[in-house]
Amino acid sequence: MNVNELIQKLHHSNLFLTGGAGVGKTTLTNEIIKTYEQENKKVAKLASTGMAATLIGGQTLHSFFDFGIASNMEELERSKKLSIPKKVKRLLQAVDLIVIDEISMVSAELLDMVRLRLLQADFSGRLMVVGDFLQLPPVTRGELHFAFEAESWERFGFEKVLLEKIYRTNDDKFIELLHQVRFGHVDEEVHNNLNHFIKPIPQDLREFTFLFGKNASVAFHNRRQLDFIDAELVVKEAEVVIHDHKTKESEIERFFEDARIDKELHIKLGAPVLFTRNSWNYFNGERGIIIKIEEDTLFIQKSDATVVKLEKQKQSKTKWVEKKSGDTLDIVEEEIFSVYQYPIKLAFAITIHKSQGMSLEDLIIEPNEIFAPSQFYVALSRTKNPSRLTLIAPRRQWSDLIYAHQKAKEFYLEKV
Numbered sequence: 001m002n003v004n005e006l007i008q009k010l011h012h013s014n015l016f017l018t019g020g021a022g023v024g025k026t027t028l029t030n031e032i033i034k035t036y037e038q039e040n041k042k043v044a045k046l047a048s049t050g051m052a053a054t055l056i057g058g059q060t061l062h063s064f065f066d067f068g069i070a071s072n073m074e075e076l077e078r079s080k081k082l083s084i085p086k087k088v089k090r091l092l093q094a095v096d097l098i099v100i101d102e103i104s105m106v107s108a109e110l111l112d113m114v115r116l117r118l119l120q121a122d123f124s125g126r127l128m129v130v131g132d133f134l135q136l137p138p139v140t141r142g143e144l145h146f147a148f149e150a151e152s153w154e155r156f157g158f159e160k161v162l163l164e165k166i167y168r169t170n171d172d173k174f175i176e177l178l179h180q181v182r183f184g185h186v187d188e189e190v191h192n193n194l195n196h197f198i199k200p201i202p203q204d205l206r207e208f209t210f211l212f213g214k215n216a217s218v219a220f221h222n223r224r225q226l227d228f229i230d231a232e233l234v235v236k237e238a239e240v241v242i243h244d245h246k247t248k249e250s251e252i253e254r255f256f257e258d259a260r261i262d263k264e265l266h267i268k269l270g271a272p273v274l275f276t277r278n279s280w281n282y283f284n285g286e287r288g289i290i291i292k293i294e295e296d297t298l299f300i301q302k303s304d305a306t307v308v309k310l311e312k313q314k315q316s317k318t319k320w321v322e323k324k325s326g327d328t329l330d331i332v333e334e335e336i337f338s339v340y341q342y343p344i345k346l347a348f349a350i351t352i353h354k355s356q357g358m359s360l361e362d363l364i365i366e367p368n369e370i371f372a373p374s375q376f377y378v379a380l381s382r383t384k385n386p387s388r389l390t391l392i393a394p395r396r397q398w399s400d401l402i403y404a405h406q407k408a409k410e411f412y413l414e415k416v
Contacts, residue, residue: 001161003031009159010097015128016158018416020182021135021381022168026357029056029099029130041096042331044320048110048138050258052102055357059319061100061110064088065117071141072109073116084120091320092121094331103131104408107138108150115152127156133408134182135374136353148411162416168359174386181377183412184404191398197391201364206272208362208390209287210349211379213369221349231268234293238263238341239312244319247337255317260354261341269293272347273300274358279343281308285358285382287347298342303361312340352379359384367394370401377402 006028009015017025033056036043045058053060061067066088070076100106100114106129118127133146147153166175173193180190202208205225212218226233238261240252256263260276267273271290275282282288288308292299298310316338323330350358352375360382370376383389394401 001028001163003028003035006032006161007035009161010126010128013159014126014156016103016160017128017130017163018132018160019163020132020166020178021378022166022359023163024165024167025130025132025163026055026101028163029101029128032128033097033099036097042094042333044091044095044098045101046098047101048106049102050254051260051354052105054255054259054315054317056099056101057318058099058101061106061114064320065114067113070113071107073113076113076116082116084117087322088117089121090322090329091331092118092123092125095123096125098123098125098127100127100129101131102136103129103147104133104135105131105138106147107140108145108147108153110138111147111150112152115150115155127158129158133411134404135378136356137373137405137408144405146405146407146411148415149407160416168381168384169386171386174383178377178381181380181402182374182404183409184374184402186399186402190402194391194398197386197389198393199390201390201392205348205364208364209274209347209360211352211355211360211363211365211382212349213352213366213371213375215351217366217369218349218351222346225348226266226268226271226346229268229270231270234267234269236265236267236298236312236342238265238339240337240339242337243334244336251317252337252339255337255339259315259339260345261315261339262345265342265344267293267298267346273344274347274350274360275343276345277313277343281306283359285355285360285384287361288344298344300344310342310344313343314338314340355379355382358382361385362388364390364392366392367401368392368396374404377404 019025033043045056046061046064047053048061050060066085068079068081070079076082177193210221267290269290273288275286278284288300288302290298291301300308300310316335318333318335320331321334323332361384363383365379
């Protein structure tokens with residue numbers, strides 16, 4: 001499936017783009033957005049969480065649709081936000097395409113709220129939702145209802161596009177293992193295949209990236225491993241440029257966390273790092289070693305011996321605003337503030353949650369910090385080269401760690 005085919009589908013219907021990890025959902029989504037924007041069409045890039053929203057370069061659903069803190073219709077009514085604000089209505093009437101990324105994290109109640117706003121605005125554009133319901137589920141206070149359980153899911157009439165070819169790895173046996181783990185299947189063969197990856201932890205951990213479930217474990221491991229490198233500690237501070245004087249400090253703090261940007265990047269000569277973005281000469285999750293540190297530039301040598309000259313890169317928080325030009329009112333996407341920092345993180349450790357979208361080599365997974373459905377699948381599917389994967393021996397049975405929601409499994413088996 002290519003971009004042109006997907007855009008043709010969007011001409012006549014809403015779209016649900018899905019598939020397991022590493023099948024190219026993000027790449028295709030970004031190409032669709034780019035094509036629309038090159039044609040001067042307006043695209044709203046949305047997600048339910050701040051981190052997912054920053055990964056697509058957009059806003060949260062709550063911010064865009066002005067839901068406040070409401071998580072369902074009753075709370076929307078209680079908070080006096082049931083009626084659509086005029087500004088949101090005008091915005092929706094100007095937008096050609098709404099993209100909701102990580103749809104698995106959007107609850108049925110939230111999707112119904114989205115449909116309400118679209119009806120209130122007589123929205124005439126298209127809606128594209130992207131994600132895998134067999135990955136991270138919605139975070140809810142009460143009973144869990146997936147987006148596909150909402151009445152609005154059927155009303156949207158999504159055309160389903162299932163991507164199946166995995167690009168992250170070409171190891172057929174490992175791809176089959178990923179398929180089994182994605183659906184929460186743990187038979188004797190899966191059990192034995194996973195045990196095959198349980199190996200002694202090397203003494204020298206500089207070449208390995210640990211995946212932990214907890215932030216505290218990541219921070220401790222990164223700090224400890226950096227201390228072992230006999231070189232001067234260098235701290236590269238992020239620069240913040242505020243474009244909207246109404247910006248709150250708390251917004252900026254939240255953006256740093258959501259966008260996986262270090263406010264203070266602690267590095268040393270010889271420290272291994274992971275790139276956290278895609279570019280023409282590196283990819284998200286690719287590993288390198290810092291070989292030279294200058295005032296405004298870092299030189300990072302990748303495993304193929306090529307050297308990347310890296311400068312701070314800009315990442316911005318945006319919002320849609322109304323701009324008047326003569327008698328014409330236009331809706332434009334405007335930067336609220338921009339953050340400049342090197343798009344890297346220390347490669348010693350990262351959380352499973354923040355590894356989403358990454359392709360990692362020389363990987364060590366700590367399964368004893370798994371606490372959510374599909375979390376182990378997300379971790380395992382980061383693997384680019386299975387021959388360089390190590391699993392720490394779990395203290396529980398694999399069947400206790402590998403599980404997917406029954407409703408999500410049934411949805412894929414019956415409807416996709």
